Amino acid sequence: MADHIDGVSSMATRQILAELAALYEQATGSRVAIRPMGGVEAARLVRAGEPTDIVILAANAMEQLEGEGHILPGSRAGFARSGIAMAIRSGAERPAIDSEEAVKQALTAARRICYSTGPSGDHLLRLLDRWGLAETVSRRLLQAPPGVPVGAMVARGEAELGLQQLSELLPIQGIEILGPLPSEVQATTVFTAGIARTSARPETARALIGFLNADQAQEAKRRYGMEPA
Known part of the structure; x- marks a missing residue:
């Protein structure tokens, strides 16, 4: 057998x-x-x-x-x-994320930001704390439930920006992947x-x-x- x-x-x-x-x-x-x-x-x-x-x-x-x-x-x-990438809903305006400052500006401008319960979510929270934005942005953060892809929530319009492992974003329909985070703010799991x-x-x-x-x-x-x- x-x-x-x-x-x-x-x-x-x-x-x-x-x-x-x-x-x-x-x-x-x-x-x-x-x-x-x-x-x-x-x-x-x-x-x-x-x-x-x-x-x-x-x-x-x-x-x-x-x-x-x-x-x-x-x-x-x-x-x-695996590295972390950022995504938007298909057809939405594409913010620049090619530098640390650009990522910071994109997150500051977004009305709703979706993140995961995993390593990519932990990294986002550390970045916001490092930049002194934790309190400013906290009310606009939306954590995806365990096992729910961040990209799916972005595709449904529940958030403007989503951050998660690239492998998690790739199969999701209805989103556009802006690219991986730049090296100065990237975290590899x-x-x-x-x-x-x-x-x-x-x-x-x-x-x-x-x-x-x-x-x-x-x-x-x-x-x-x-x-x-």
Whole structure:
């Protein structure tokens, strides 16, 4: 009987993992089911002892989970790197975001700014604090619920600007991606994969993690707006 591998991941990596899981099934006959969800919810399930084999989340969350005993020691491996991009509703006026000052002006001028519960949202809040704009802009911030793409809310007109991982924005219809944040205000999130303490098949999980980082997996990462880790 072929192995059945379960996993949980953040929404940011869902498209890459769906494609790679299908390739792994074709190559090995092992069934792979990785559930994408908001990173906060995924970490909560892992902490609650949810039976699963692999976990793919932002590196800082994975480090915490391993430190708490929820990830097998030494099993973590880099999976992909992702930068933050900004988007508007299709057809809306395109603000410049080619410099730190331009990004600052775009955020200051926007009537509503949507951000996520994940690393990109945390980074936005840090930027606003750094610029002394936290209090000024706070009433115009709209946080997308866990698992809800920021781009979807921008497409519906609920916000003028949206910031999230590029991989999260790319598949959304009804938006235009202005581009990645400029280097001086960019933040790269590294996503890592690890074996859950609850895994009943850790060696099979280890083999899948190896496949996710094999040469044939790298093109899919780039196609969906990420880079190999």
